[in-house]
Amino acid sequence: MLKRLLAAVVATGAIWAIGAGPAAAEYPERPIQILVGFPAGGNVDIAARQAQPFMEKYLGGSIAVVNKPGAGGALAYAEVANAKPDGYTLIMLSFPGNWTQLFGTEQRYSVDSYDYIGLLTDEPFSIFVHADSRFKTLKDMVEASKADPGSVTLAGAGAGSSPHLGALAFQKAAGIEVTWVPMQGSANMRTAVLGKHVDGGVTTVSVSVPMQTEGQARVLGLMAEDRWDEAPDVQTFAEQGYPVEWSASRGVAGPAGLPEDVKAKLVEAVKKTYEDPEFQALAKRDKQILRYLGPDEFEKYARNQYDMLDGMWKESPWR
Amino acid sequence: MEEVLFALWHALFAVLSWQNILAMVFATFCGVVIGALPGLSATIGIAVLIPLTFGMDPMVALGMMAGIYNGSMYGGAIPAVLLRIPGTPSAIVTTFDGFPMSQQGKSGAALRIACISSAIGGMVSAVALMTLAPPLSLVTLAFGPTEYFWVAVFGLASVSVLLGRDPVKGMLSATFGLLVGTLGTDLVTGYERYTFGILELTSGLHIVIVLVGLYAMPRVLIMAEDRIREGVSAAALKFSGAKLGYSAVRRFWKPWTRASIIGIIVGILPGAGGNIAAFISYNETKRASKDPDSFGKGNPEGVAAAECANNADNAAAMIPALTLGVPGNSIAALILGGLLVHGLQPGPALFRENADIVYGFMIQMFITSVLVFIFGGLVASRIFAQALRLPQVMLAPLIVGLMIVGVYSVNNSMFDLYVMMIFGLIGYAMEKLDFPLAPAVLGLILGNMAEINLRLALLIARGDMSVLFTRPISQVIIALTVIVLLYPVYTSWKDRRKGVFARPLED
Numbered sequence: 014m015l016k017r018l019l020a021a022v023v024a025t026g027a028i029w030a031i032g033a034g035p036a037a038a039e040y041p042e043r044p045i046q047i048l049v050g051f052p053a054g055g056n057v058d059i060a061a062r063q064a065q066p067f068m069e070k071y072l073g074g075s076i077a078v079v080n081k082p083g084a085g086g087a088l089a090y091a092e093v094a095n096a097k098p099d100g101y102t103l104i105m106l107s108f109p110g111n112w113t114q115l116f117g118t119e120q121r122y123s124v125d126s127y128d129y130i131g132l133l134t135d136e137p138f139s140i141f142v143h144a145d146s147r148f149k150t151l152k153d154m155v156e157a158s159k160a161d162p163g164s165v166t167l168a169g170a171g172a173g174s175s176p177h178l179g180a181l182a183f184q185k186a187a188g189i190e191v192t193w194v195p196m197q198g199s200a201n202m203r204t205a206v207l208g209k210h211v212d213g214g215v216t217t218v219s220v221s222v223p224m225q226t227e228g229q230a231r232v233l234g235l236m237a238e239d240r241w242d243e244a245p246d247v248q249t250f251a252e253q254g255y256p257v258e259w260s261a262s263r264g265v266a267g268p269a270g271l272p273e274d275v276k277a278k279l280v281e282a283v284k285k286t287y288e289d290p291e292f293q294a295l296a297k298r299d300k301q302i303l304r305y306l307g308p309d310e311f312e313k314y315a316r317n318q319y320d321m322l323d324g325m326w327k328e329s330p331w332r
Numbered sequence: 333m334e335e336v337l338f339a340l341w342h343a344l345f346a347v348l349s350w351q352n353i354l355a356m357v358f359a360t361f362c363g364v365v366i367g368a369l370p371g372l373s374a375t376i377g378i379a380v381l382i383p384l385t386f387g388m389d390p391m392v393a394l395g396m397m398a399g400i401y402n403g404s405m406y407g408g409a410i411p412a413v414l415l416r417i418p419g420t421p422s423a424i425v426t427t428f429d430g431f432p433m434s435q436q437g438k439s440g441a442a443l444r445i446a447c448i449s450s451a452i453g454g455m456v457s458a459v460a461l462m463t464l465a466p467p468l469s470l471v472t473l474a475f476g477p478t479e480y481f482w483v484a485v486f487g488l489a490s491v492s493v494l495l496g497r498d499p500v501k502g503m504l505s506a507t508f509g510l511l512v513g514t515l516g517t518d519l520v521t522g523y524e525r526y527t528f529g530i531l532e533l534t535s536g537l538h539i540v541i542v543l544v545g546l547y548a549m550p551r552v553l554i555m556a557e558d559r560i561r562e563g564v565s566a567a568a569l570k571f572s573g574a575k576l577g578y579s580a581v582r583r584f585w586k587p588w589t590r591a592s593i594i595g596i597i598v599g600i601l602p603g604a605g606g607n608i609a610a611f612i613s614y615n616e617t618k619r620a621s622k623d624p625d626s627f628g629k630g631n632p633e634g635v636a637a638a639e640c641a642n643n644a645d646n647a648a649a650m651i652p653a654l655t656l657g658v659p660g661n662s663i664a665a666l667i668l669g670g671l672l673v674h675g676l677q678p679g680p681a682l683f684r685e686n687a688d689i690v691y692g693f694m695i696q697m698f699i700t701s702v703l704v705f706i707f708g709g710l711v712a713s714r715i716f717a718q719a720l721r722l723p724q725v726m727l728a729p730l731i732v733g734l735m736i737v738g739v740y741s742v743n744n745s746m747f748d749l750y751v752m753m754i755f756g757l758i759g760y761a762m763e764k765l766d767f768p769l770a771p772a773v774l775g776l777i778l779g780n781m782a783e784i785n786l787r788l789a790l791l792i793a794r795g796d797m798s799v800l801f802t803r804p805i806s807q808v809i810i811a812l813t814v815i816v817l818l819y820p821v822y823t824s825w826k827d828r829r830k831g832v833f834a835r836p837l838e839d
Contacts, residue, residue: 053379053666059673062383078383081744084534088745091531117522119529166792172522194791195519197784200602200658200665207656210476211792224657227679298675332522 040100040275041074047103047265048079048093050086050111056217057086060134060263061105063295067286068265072278085174087114087121094122098268100275103130108262110175112319116326117173124319128271129311131283132264134296135304137237138179139247140167141221141230142213143206151187151233151253154213158189168205169215171195173331176215178322179236179259181331186255206230217261219300222247236260243300262304264311280308336691340462343691347699352395356696359396360703363403364711368411370548370731372738373420373540374404378666380741382673390674391692397667398696399703405606405643406450406704410716413442413635417548417731421539422606422642424547424773425614428494429627429634436630439717445580447708449588449636453643454701456592457599461647461654462694468648469655472600477788478800482809483601484782487608487774489816490615494770501767509775512537513783520787532747541748542755542776544735549756550763552731555724587617587637595644600651605661606642607777613641619819643704647697654678654690 047065051057061078069076081089090111093104106127115123140151148154158165169176172195180193194211196202199220206214207229214221222244224230234250235241236259250257265283267276286292287305296303306314325331346352359381366377377400385393408423413430426446433442460468475483488506495502515526516536527533591613598609617637618627627634649660650667657678659665668678676682682690719727739752762769786800793799800806 053382053669055669059669062673079744080379082535083743083745084531087531087534088743118524118534119531121531163794171517171519192791192794194788196788197519198665203656204472204602204652204658205476207658208473208476223677223679223681227681229656229679299672300677 040272040278041072043101044075044077045072045101045103046077046079047105048081048089049105050081050083050089050107052082053080056219056261057105057107057263059299060301063292063299063301064133064265064283064286067289067292068282071282071285085114086110090114090126091121093266093268094126096268098128098270098272100267100271100279103265103267103279106264106266106315108260108264108315108318109178109322110261112322113173113175113178113331115319116322117330117332124316126269127266127315128269128276129308129315130265130267130276130279131287131308132262132304132306132311132314133283133287134264134301135260135262136217136219136302137235137241137258137260138176138215139218139221139232139235140180140183140213140215141206141224141232143209144228144231145209146212146231148212148233149231150248151250151255154233155187155189155255158187158191162190163192165189165191165213166194166211167191167213167215168194168196168202168211170199170202171197175259175261177331178325179257180215181325181329182257182259183236183250183255186250186257218244218247218302223300241302262314264306266311276308336463339687339691340695343688343695346391346688347395347692347695349391351389351392352696355392355395356399356700357703357707359399360403360700361399361707361711363400363405363700364407364410364704364707365403365715366400367404367407367409367423368419368711368716369407369734369738370411370417370419370544372404372734372741373408374401374663375540375666376738376741377404378663378670382666382670385670385673390671390676390689393670393674394667394689394693395696395700397670398693399700401646401663401667402450402454402643402697402700402704403707405454405646406447406639406708407711408642409446409450409635409639410443410712413446414439414717415551415731417551418543420606421543421777422610422645423638424543424607424770425610425638425642426635427547428614428638428770429629429631430638432628432630433632433635438630441632442635443712443717444709445584445632445635446639447705447712448580449584449591449638449640450643450708451701451705452588453592453595453640454646454704455698457596457644457647458694458698458701460596461651461697462691465651465655468596468600468651471597472602472652472656472658472660474805475601476803477785477792478803479805479809480601480604481782481785481789481800482806482813483604484778484785486809486813486816487611487778488782489813490611491771491774494768494774498766501765502771505762505767505769506771506775509772509777510779511775512542512772513776513779519784520791532745536780537751538742538748539777540742541739541752543773544739545752545755546759546762546769546772548731548735549752550760552728552735553756553760554763555728555731584633584636586620587613587633588640590616590620591637591640592644595641596648598641599645599648599660602652602658602660604781605649606645607773609641609645610638611774613637615816619816643701647694647701650693650697654682654693 047061049058049061065076065078096102142148167180202214205211221232225232232247234248236250236257366372378397408420409426411417411419412423412426413434416427416431418424430442491506517524517534594613595609598604614637618624649664653659653664653668659668739748
């Protein structure tokens with residue numbers, strides 16, 4: 014309530030500041046909401062809030078980022094899926110968590126619920142261990158695990174979460190069995206690894222690589238196609254013989270059925286946001302990995318992600 | 333040590349810029365107000381603030397966060413004392429003795445003790461953050477799932493203090509809390525428990541929502557029952573009327589010391605917040621007291637123990653957050669998010685590369701604690717306590733309005749309001765049937781913590797139960813738990829023995 018009120022006040026001010034403003038019929042004529050299915054200050058929230066001022070600049074209207082946390086983001090995903098497709102309610106989708114929610118529970122939204130506007134970030138997962146760990150490479154971990162299946166413990170989020178599925182993909186590629194230790198939140202996961210309560214953790218590179226830079230941890234591998242230029246000495250999983258690619262990506266979408274001209278404006282705004290050098294510099298500072306996909310490729314990407322998860326679910330359900 | 337002092341000295345100049353002082357003063361004031369409104373907690377205050385700090389100087393942004401953090405932790409005590417409605421989850425324990433004091437016409441004294449205790453807890457904790465951050469962060473790492481399990485059991489053992497007049501009803505209330513705590517998605521298997529296919533229930537119930545329902549709603553309904561009762565007279569609310577001099581320091585230094593230490597230790601453990609610190613501190617103060625029966629009936633030491641501990645949790649929760657990037661509670665997590673927004677990556681590098689900001693923030697935590705001391709009384713007596721002079725029939729709908737705003741702002745969700753109403757009715761029924769509420773809250777907070785950590789510990793040990801007993805820190809906590817459980821048995825045995833020896837002489 015307070016936040017909405019505040020957003021409305023700020024938005025009204027912004028509209029006045031623009032001056033006479035565009036003709037009444039032209040989009041956007043009132044503030045746009047971008048919903049985030051996670052609390053303020055989290056990764057997805059930061060991604061949305063960094064894009065917000067740039068999108069405002071290129072849309073010529075005001076945008077409010079609204080946090081609607083709960084059910085792993087599913088509340089916000091469902092709300093936007095069922096919102097009026099007028100371009101005033103958008104969503105920051107966070108892959109693959111947005112689709113993993115759909116398996117094994119009642120569905121309130123689907124892949125067809127959205128008009129895909131643009132992908133903005135894509136960040137690979139990684140496995141990291143304590144700096145003093147006996148595991149120097151992925152191979153060490155795989156061998157230990159083969160010698161005594163289940164003896165290696167990996168920490169990450171709850172059953173069916175993105176890190177968990179990344180770990181499952183690794184197990185499948187290496188033909189091993191590890192013990193998954195689900196933790197409540199990234200903070201507890203890091204404590205468990207740095208306190209040597211578990212052997213390793215699964216998280217995105219923007220979390221694991223800074224710990225390696227600090228000498229607290231060692232990143233054993235990236236679940237990506239290529240190495241990352243911020244950490245050129247960290248090998249990919251494929252380089253070490255385990256072809257696993259798994260990442261967390263974020264992009265803007267709206268409810269399916271957006272009017273053509275509205276969608277075109279939004280696509281343009283997201284594209285220009287991505288190209289803005291100031292936005293690029295901000296992302297580099299925060300170790301966000303940018304990856305732009307236009308509406309068609311983004312939709313293809315979203316559908317591919319879903320099909321892949323569907324295949325995994327059918328083969329071995331994770332809950 | 334010398335380096336730390338130099339860094340602090342250097343940062344002091346940045347902290348003392350006028351924009352910064354203005355930000356801290358404003359934020360501490362807002363913090364007290366936010367804390368005092370039921371449903372609005374520090375977490376929500378800072379969550380609303382973060383987007384606004386985007387364009388600010390990081391130092392100013394952090395100063396505002398520190399102010400809201402410390403201010404709201406005290407603010408929660410104001411309605412806890414005056415109305416028996418905790419303004420924040422951490423203030424539940426403050427109601428135990430604060431409200432009885434209020435009923436005895438000692439509102440002013442209770443608020444003053446709460447204010448001073450909060451400020452002292454906050455200052456001690458900030459000093460610990462400045463001087464001991466690196467060694468204390470090792471404690472965080474030493475605690476794994478096994479240790480957390482035992483911490484939760486230790487906390488649950490203190491339920492005995494809260495049972496109230498009828499232990500059976502107390503235990504039933506605690507069990508109800510445990511049951512509510514199981515609601516949501518099971519972390520280990522991903523199965524949903526008691527969600528009835530409702531998506532909103534899959535992430536469990538937010539503590540603030542349940543709390544506002546259980547505590548605030550019944551109070552409001554009871555107020556509405558007394559249709560035309562007059563408000564409290566102005567004289568009873570006079571803050572300055574309650575003088576606390578040297579004798580107070582002599583009386584309270586022990587609870588303050590105990591509460592500060594407990595608050596700091598609980599603070600550096602992620603996953604255990606100010607409410608747990610306050611519960612444990614209250615329990616220990618009651619146990620150490622010569623007159624434990626006076627607790628719950630308006631003993632000022634109970635207020636001091638609770639408020640001092642929940643503020644001592646504040647800066648301490650930032651110790652693992654700043655040194656390891658591991659936040660000690662949900663508010664510290666938000667502040668970390670705020671740091672990230674300004675491109676400041678928590679961890680050892682922060683101390684090297686942004687020493688001014690880190691040490692500046694520590695100083696801000698200290699200064700805002702002092703500001704609580706200055707504003708606390710002002711806000712409490714000039715603004716909130718005056719509200720009590722209204723006839724209750726007018727006060728009740730105002731409080732309901734505030735509750736609704738607060739609860740809605742947690743998740744921006746209508747569903748949460750319905751949950752609050754349901755818990756409000758449950759709380760009202762419990763109140764009328766004389767079931768104590770505190771055990772339910774304790775069960776809710778600690779039951780989940782005990783369960784998940786037990787399962788994680790067993791997962792890591794591959795089902796080997798002995799892991800629960802072999803680790804040294806666990807053994808210490810188990811020993812403390814046993815002492816807490818057996819102490820009452822020992823005292824009653826001692827009393828009985830005394831009785832046995834005394835009687836023949838009398839005869």
